[in-house]
Amino acid sequence: MHHTIASRAGIVGPAPAGRTRGITGAVYGAVRGTTRLVGHAADALFGALPHGGEADHRSPRREATIAALNGVWGDHLAETANPLALPMRLRSEGRALALNAASLAALPRPPHGRRLLVLVHGLCMNDLQWQRKGHDHGCWLARELGYTPLYLHYNTGRHVSQNGRDLAALLERLVAGWPVPVDELVLLGHSMGGLIARSACHAATQSDQAWLSSLKALVFLGTPHHGAALERGGRLVDALFGFSPYAAPIGRVGTSRSAGITDLRFGNLQDADWQGRERRDQRHDDRQPTPLPTGVPAYALAGTLARTLPERAPRLRDRLIGDGLVSPASALGDHDDPALALALPAAHRRVLTDCSHWDLLDRPEAAAQLCDWLR
Structure with missing residues (x-):
């Protein structure tokens, strides 16, 4: 989004390719690197925890x-x-x-x-x-x-x-x-x-x-x-976010919703209802x-x-x-x-x-x- 703003892109249309460079690029790179390290540490921690059993009755x-x-x-x-x-x-x-x-x-x-x-x-x-x-x-x-x-x-x-x-x-x-x-x-x-x-x-x-x-x-x-109707409305919101290069990064958060949720658009029951295409399409x-x-x-x-x-x-x-x-x-x-x-x-x-x-x-x-x- 920062790169789009700096590039002075139009209100509608595709976002310009690439990311910010220079100082801002270094800052964003540091943020990505830090969150990646935290993510790996969290994965290791979760992997070490016991799971699958019922000994710890959960709240x-x-x-x-x-x-x-x-x-x-x-x-x-x-x-x-x-x-x-x-x-x-x-x-x-x-x-x-x-x-x-x-x-x-x-x-x-x-x-x-x-x-x-x-x-x-x-x-x-x-x-x-x-x-x-x-x-x-x-x-x-x-x-x-x-x-x-x-x-x-x-x-x-x-x-x-x-x-x-x-x-x-x-x-x-x-x-x-x-x-x-x-x-x-x-x-x-x-x-x-x-x-x-x-x-x-x-x-x-x-x-x-x-x-x-x-x-x-x-x-x-x-x-x-x-x-x-809520999931069908969600698809329309995704499409609206895609019209503007400034909103597209935010729209990508919404499109990350699960396969189970997108199956609720029309009530998919079989593999044939979603296979052979990107499920959000x-x-x-x-x-x-x-x-x-x-x-x-x-x-x-x-x-x-x-x-x-x-x-x-x-x-x-x-x-x-x-x-x-x-x-x-x-x-x-x-x-x-x-x-x-x-x-x-x-x-x-x-x-x-x-x-x-x-x-x-x-x-x-x-x-x-x-x-x-x-x-």
Whole structure:
């Protein structure tokens, strides 16, 4: 930016090539060298710390901070083998589960324990955050319907299709290692978590995995099946920053957001939805159709900040903003293209009014609706 100003570049157009020289160039070089040394020292320190185990039970604040970091830059953390990159695992009460028969047999389970509920959190979140205002859908459904709740913990900055493939493999191990035959498996996804669940079903179908035969229901809470307006707006902001050579360096900070976030532009589920191009270049909804698994009922709960549901077409504000992040149309799977629309029956979809994206995690009406659907 200093070089652009010194070069007296125009207000619009490409930035002049190169960096400042002389004294200012030496100062910036020293800053870069210092931060590089600090970065190497931090890498060495993090590498020396124990990680991957559960001996040091982490605080909710630390868990939330690392989850947010992974949501924003998780793909970079994973590609550089950074110890802060979260591995995918199933957890119970915040502790990782070893997916073998002996460890799984030691879990506290309802009688018989043949009904499994796997909860998949959303972007920048973690499994502990299913607990909100004293309520946890997993514990509620365990008490009301006898499910055994297990919570997925994963790096939300990776591509949805990568996480979906890993979840499918994890569920294959879970069902195979469960101490008793699994009569019923339910996947409950909040926000991005619903996309991960759908992607896992697609991966399991492609590789003919056995766990899919145990899947009895898919439940989505505020899932952006057809993307979120906020990420599409982010692409436009990136483009606007690119018009001016003075703003371009600032714009590069925004374009560093993770693959998981850019997948939310249109709701990418497959590798084919993003491979073969720079992921930030997806300008149109050109996804491959990813149908729901055959014979598995699916349910969608959406929220809207509006206090009442409109009798006719919703206002533009409500269509765009919805629950603050996801529009009702996207959360319910509606789409103009029949190949992309989920076409859920009316009894399998509901919109809660005066409800934010996170209110879906603790609203009494949401919990009651889950019970009605799964009962």
